[in-house]
Amino acid sequence: MTLDDLAFRLNDYAGEEGTTFDALVTEQGILEVVCSNNDEFPISVTMTETQILSVTPLFALSEVQPDQRDELNATFLRLSPAVPLSAIGLQGDTYILFGAMALSTRFEVVAHELEVQAENTIDVLEAVEHMLA
């Protein structure tokens, strides 16, 4: 399955909970997906030789209240194991929610993972919203 295949099928698919997808491969070869259950935080999907990676940038380090940074990091470490299918990380100066799947993952499972990631984004952000500037 290539990113183009994935985009094509996502645009024509509705998840079990009725989520629909708006998928587009950018000129840089990144698949940007907007899920209907959360259209404010798009997901970037990309592939390596072994994995499909899905990334939702949450916010920049500069958006965190300076005196809350340690608390935020500790909160994320505590939260991460409780978040289904997604992990929380720091990419450069950007906090991200991300998922990793084997390249052989079935399409329906990829779609479900994206749907859950979009939902997780809202949950995670709600939990730390008060620490943001």
Next chain:
Amino acid sequence: MGVLRDMLTALRGGASEVGEVIVDANAIRILEQEIRDAETAIGNAKQSLTRMKSAEIKLKREIATLDQDAGDYERKAVAALNTGEEALAAEVAERIAELEEERAEKAGEQAALDAEVHKIHSMIKARERTIQKNKRELDKVRTVQELQRATESVSKNFAATGSSGHRVSKALERVKAKQQGWQDRMEAGEWLEGQEAGDDIDAKLRAKGIGTSGASAAEDVLARLKARKSS
């Protein structure tokens, strides 16, 4: 050896500026070269393994033939002894001794080849482990690169939309408002369904003459009036 530590060092060194690839391109080339070298070595080893194996099979066959011949001569020597041909038996015994010497030589060769085959086998296994390990390392590097590209692809909008502050809060509010909208519509849909189902039941009851149809109400009233009149 592990690339994770190198990447962490690069990150701590502040090499995480947007657009900057944090992993040394050289390190990737070295990993890729090592994988190619190991694959070539395995290819060569497998070829010589095939050659050795066929040589070993040939030796085994020759040894079996020698064993057979020696057995044959032994039986003949015994037969010669039984008929009192002592001199002939001695000649045959000499021949048997030659065969046994030849057999021992070939058996030694076979054992050496066998050991060599084993050595090459374990060498191939070790190379394959190297390949797998390097591929995993390479995938870590690629993962970081792809995460970086993917993050930049969407978060480049942060600067534009986030300048007014509370970007996340506002986005969350909008998402939640939309979700509330769906929830409301869903509840409205359920309510409507309930209403329609209720209407259905009333209609069914009326069809069976159960409930408050106009006719039966009039009959009820008449019956009540008659009852009053008679009392």
